[in-house]
Amino acid sequence: MPATERAIELALTAAQAAADKKAEDIVVLDVADRMAITDAFVVTSAPNERQVMAIVDAIEERLAQLPEKAKPVRREGERGGRWVLLDYVDIVVHVQHTEEREFYSLDRLWKDCPVIEFVDRDLPAPA
Incomplete structure (x- = not known):
């Protein structure tokens, strides 16, 4: 079963918030079929x-x-600022230092999961 509408809304909202702060290489993955x-x-x-x-x-x-406010049930890793995990139950957000991103390669670990398309609203439309 694919990700719920609520999870997709939260994920895309989180992705846009990250993009607004100049986050790099934003990926949104539908892991619903792989994780309970x-x-x-x-x-x-x-x-x-x-x-x-x-x-x-x-x-x-x-x-x-958001109209249906979302607060993380768990926030881990903030002390070092190298890899912070925000658990919203429906979604999990991983904000990593570039070095940790390359080393742990979560994208590769979850490469079999469908990608939920995210387009930064502030980027110019392709010609």
Whole structure:
């Protein structure tokens, strides 16, 4: 069963919040068929710890502003700012330092999962 509409809405909202803070390489994965505990992963990265934390804060703020407010049930890794995980039950957001992203390669681990298309609304439309 694919990700729910709610999970897709949360994931795309989180992805846009990350993009607004200049996150790099944003990927949204539908993991619903592979995991019983969540429907989607949002994976993104930043080149330094300060930007990782800014992205995390922006995602939390944006999801809390939704009509059906979303708050993470768990937030891990914030102390080091190298890999922060936000668990919203329907989605799990991974904001990683670029080095951690390359080393752990979550994209490769979950490559068999369908990608949920995300297009940054601030990027110009392709010609």
